[in-house]
Amino acid sequence: QAKQARRGHQIYSGDSDDTGPMRLRVLQELHTALDQGQLTMHYQPKLDLSTGEVHHVEALVRWAHPERGLLYPDFFLGLAEDAGMMRRLNQVVLTEALDQAVLWRQSDHPLTIAVNLSASSLVDAELPHEIASMLAVRGLPPEVLEIEVTEEFLMADRDRTRHILARLRDLGIRIAVDDFGTGYSSLAYLRELPVDDLKLDRSFVFPMAEDPRAAALVFSTIELAHSLGLTMIAEGVEDEISLKALTDNGCDQAQGYFISRPLAAPALDAWLAARSLE
């Protein structure tokens, strides 16, 4: 099962008891959230290390809860997954992200958006068609969208997943392997899956300034990615030394708190504007 699902369970203590009162209440609130549009997206820039420019962002879902405040995906994604709500959640996420993509395309700094899709989504044979029409009604080219999938569930239903990924990619949508290095047979599926980008998990990246082994793994992964013709993205970059080491070693893109936290679209626009003045 997805990592999110396990993490989600931790919040609702005693994960065999699916009817815990807290769990049920949050589930009801989540239904309301979807109905009333309380889910919102934050966007984290990916810095292009060869040019210092930003052309890509990752969309990360947030729940603007009326009483509990801003909630992060670890709090509710597992629950949504277990309750069979991911299809709706994906629709909300894709709608928000693609509407924003339209705005950015009309702006002076067009950005492509990467969206995370979780385990249950990539077995849905309708998905490629649905995404294609969401792009079409907005007049968006497929290149504005990227799908990030974790290797964990690339393993779950391999043939089906590969088929759906291949269809998405045939449409012209980029595919990224997320959290690379944390799953079981990373190398095996890299051989067979249709992907464009490799996102090395942040557990290798954030310690790299202090841990030579972590750094060695990062640098080898850059070479691995390039030898397969993939774009290498390092996530979880939290300090300048790491950013410089990644740049010096040919990493293509970097993402992390040192560059910027995930921001609501207006804040990201302001961040981009301030950068262009530097």
Ligand code: C2E
């Ligand atoms: P992820 O796809 O690996 O996303 C990266 C996570 O790392 C984000 O957490 C981001 O805020 C955080 N992060 C970014 N830079 C740094 C850094 O420098 N240091 C550290 N420590 N963390 C950093 P977030 O937003 O809480 O999301 C957690 C996970 O929830 C994501 O992990 C992704 O798997 C999932 N998720 C987020 N949004 C969505 C969504 O719209 N749909 C689905 N299905 N899953 C989502």
Ligand code: CA
């Ligand atoms: Ca991701």
Ligand code: CA
């Ligand atoms: Ca990741």
Ligand code: CA
């Ligand atoms: Ca993750």
